[in-house]
Amino acid sequence: MRGLLVLLMTWVLPGVLFAEVCTTQSQMTAAQRSDLAGAAAQFAGMVQRDDVPALQSAAIPELTQSFAAVQTLVGETAAKLSGASLTVDEVFLLDGTSLKRAADGSAPDAQFFCTLNQTAAETDFLIPSLPPGTYSFALVTSSGHSPLRLALLLRQEQGRWLLAGLYPRPLLAAGHDGLWYWTTARTFAGQKQPWNAWLYYVQAEQLLRPANFVQSTHYDKLQAEQVAVAPPAITDGVTPETPLVVKAADGSEFHFTSLAVDDSLGKEKIDVLVHLKTDSVADRAAAQKRNVAAIRALVAAYPELKQAFHGVWVFADAAGQSPYPTELAMTDLP
Secondary structure, X not given: OOOOOOOOOOOOOOOOOOOEEEEEHHHOOHHHHHHHHHHHHHHHHHHHOOOHHHHHHOEOHHHHOOOHHHHHXXXXXXXXXXXXXXXXXXXXXXXXXXXXXXXXXXXXXXXEEEEOOOOOOEEEEEEOOOOOXXXXXXXXXXXXXXXXXXXXXXXXXXXXXXXXXXXXXXXXXXXXXXXXXXXXXXXXXXXXXXXXXXXXXXXXHHHHOOOOOEEEHHHHHHHHHHHHHOOHHHOOOOOOOOOEEEEOOOOOEEEEEEEEEEOOOOOOOOEEEEEEEOOOOOOHHHHHHHHHHHHHHHHHHOOOHHHHOOEEEEEEEOOOOOOEEEEEEHHHOO
């Protein structure tokens, strides 16, 4: 249930006026490709071996200052890579040496537009607060029944590549890849099942997009399709400020502040994952009862969810208290 750890900020900030220089692997010399692929393979191997000391000694200062979070992420990822073969699939060279720090010393926002094979297709990197320097972005995939994609951001210092960011993501959810979820989302849209379609688009993007700061013409298309099919109740998004409000048969209301998907149980279908705003979860029995009632109300309001999902996770959130989770399978609902 852990959310993605992002080692650099991954939301796009305004004010980026000029694009830096991006070199795709097809534009590189053989020596450049070999250098970047070798560095990516080296760091991926460290992750696979759970070699935290080696990673920490080869990380940029911004990461070494708070390496505990990285250590946790590496440990979780290493367990999933045990015995797998690793392949470097793609590398990019990102020249940010012309970036200028602000007068207060803060790092600028950066964007890199990477045209693929002299076509209209692009892969773009939109990275805020990026210190000036030469960077590499690499994608490494693992073999096995539960393959992962490791996205690595590296920075070159004195001729040596250092770890600047690590972004592991699964390539499958409930046994299916991102393209399958994208295609199935379109099928649900054609069947007038907007909730199933919208959530399957969410899953597709999570599997296909290697990191939150990476954008491309393909992701743009996926996101446009998702926006077009979004149910009216969530066209403004689902946030604490704009919650999804669902009424139960008895008139009680449930305010859901996020709507996502989850594959942590490893079932034959993915789960719906929502967060529920509450005043308190101190009384665990009451919190459990409220969570179950919220799940029942959500599925009763949108019964199409029964077809596409294994179940629903609800995390009840109250200020100053740890979230209280409840999972209920669709087969346990009336």
